[in-house]
Amino acid sequence: MIKKISDFLRTAFPFLAVLVLWHLSVPFWNPGGILALIPIFYYSFINPVPWFVPYAAVFCFLIDYKFDTLLFWTFIYCMFYAANGFQNFVDLTRQKNEGVMVFMAYFGAASLLLVLLGWNFIGLFRAIWLVLWLSTLYIPFAALAQRIKK
Amino acid sequence: MNQKKISSRVYSIVKSAITAAVLPVFLIYIMIDKPDYKIMNGLAKIVLPVAQWVGDGVTWPIHAIGRAASGIRELSTLRSENEELKVRLSDALRNKTECDIAISENQHLTQQLDIVKEIPQKSIVANITYNNEAFSHSTFFINKGYDSGVESGMAVVSFEGSLVGIVSDVAENFAKVRSLTDSKSNIPVRIAGSEVYGFLQGNGSNTPTIGFFSDPEFQPTRGLKLITSGIRGVLPNGIPIGEMTSHEDVNVVLPSKISDVIVLKFNSKDKYK
Structure with missing residues (x-):
């Protein structure tokens, strides 16, 4: 019974992590539930999970609705997913440090684009803060995900 | 083994192709469905409540701990808050007589000057979620949507009566409000006590900026009060907005500083876009 429950929680963890991080949105630390992009990225590209991609796309859409960014994060996610699937030069599942550098590049580039679309210095400072904060949180999250997998 | 690898690669390419095919659909959608983006907003009104409901169920222990912690914090500050409120109440009672006189004088002057002040048709109290x-x-x-009578374009004010934002999208049980600090917010305003008009533009910071004054010789200074102008026809004339803190920055009520708001419906001539 306990094994069944732990197996269920292990399988459900990627989905629950996205839901919880999106749901616990607060200004400054987790605006619009943006922290949900950490498990979305990790379980889509670094450690793919079956049936996670449509779920991730739905939550990107929900982040967009809260952010009022009109399909921006959904578009970026789909674009990265398609680009990653078509190429075979870089295997994201075998990246060093659970792909933290790729995540920084992904989120940094997307944030920069978002700042440029509605340019002002406050937006830039907030983007810098979010890139640093999400990249920092990515490392313990990846370690936790590894432990749960084992 | 090799065949399995090839089929896995083909499967990956097919999934990527499907995802890539979605991208031009998004771009076409963004071009054709503006400015209301009805399909996206309509979809969000179905998906968001479901995700919220499931999220509430999953995160209730976290919320329960948070509520308990905030309850303890509130209890600890209750005594000092009570003392402060007693002082403020005695001050307020002292001012009441002066206020009563000012109100009756104001009503008298309003009648003499034939000023028509717009009264809201409906007011709804709501929590910021x-x-x-x-x-x-x-x-x-x-936490109030069209079930409670909230409509797009309604004014959202604080309990002190200052404008906080405008309802931009409404679902059954919730509504999205664009605050004055949002970079997409641009409201025609008037300097209180004058006939000088301008535009209050949000910039993402806590202090939106004012510009494009109707009088080119007007010198904006710190301390001037701003009210809605009623020019665009969405908001009526005379809702307090805030106070100027410099020649262009305006101090407004931020949604992060309040937990409850009042949603007001006026007889608007134009639709909010």
Whole structure:
């Protein structure tokens, strides 16, 4: 019974992590539930999970609705997913440090684009803060995900 | 083994192709469905409540701990708050007589000057459930939707009567409000006590900026009060907005500083876009 429950929680963890991080949105630390992009990225590209991609796309859409960014994060996610699937030069599942550098590049580039679309210095400072904060949180999250997998 | 690898690669390419095919659909959608984006907003009104409901169920222990902690914090400050409120109440009672005189004089002057002040047709009290402040965007959710009579374009004010934002999207049980600090917010305003008009533009910071004055010789200074102008026809004339803190920055009520708001419906001539 306990094994069944732990197996269920292990399988459900990627989905629950996205839901919880999106749901616990607060200004400054987790605006619009943006922290949900950490498990979305990790379980889509670094450690793919079956049936996670449509779920991730739905939550990107929900982040967009809260952010009022009109399909921006959904578009970026789909674009990265398609680009990653078509190429075979870089295997994201075998990246060093659970792909933290790729995540920084992904989120940094997307944030920069978002700042440029509605340019002002406050937006830039907030983007810098979010890139640093999400990249920092990515490392313990990846370690936790590894432990749960084992 | 090799065949399995090839089929896995083909499967991966097919999935990527499907995802890539979605991208032009998004771009076409963004071009054709503006300015209301009805399909996206309609979809969000179905998906968001479901996700919220499931999220509430999953995160209830976290919320329960948070509520308990905030309850303890509130209890600890209750005594000092009570003392402060007693002082403020005695001050307020002292001012009441002066206020009563000022109100009757104001009513008398309003009648003499033939000023017609617009009275809201409907007012709804709502709680702020989510404050989504990120990059240069600043919207927040309230817990009342079209079930309670909330409509797009309604004015959202604080309990002190200052404008906080405008309802931009409404679902059954919640509504999205664009705050004055959002970079997409641009409201025609008037300097209180004058006939000088301008535009209050949100920029993502806590202090939106005012510009494009109707009188080119007007010198904006700190301390001037701003009210809505009623020019665009969405908001009526005379809702307090805030006070100027410099020649262009305006101090407004931020959604992060309040937990409850009042949603007001006026007889608007134009639709909010």
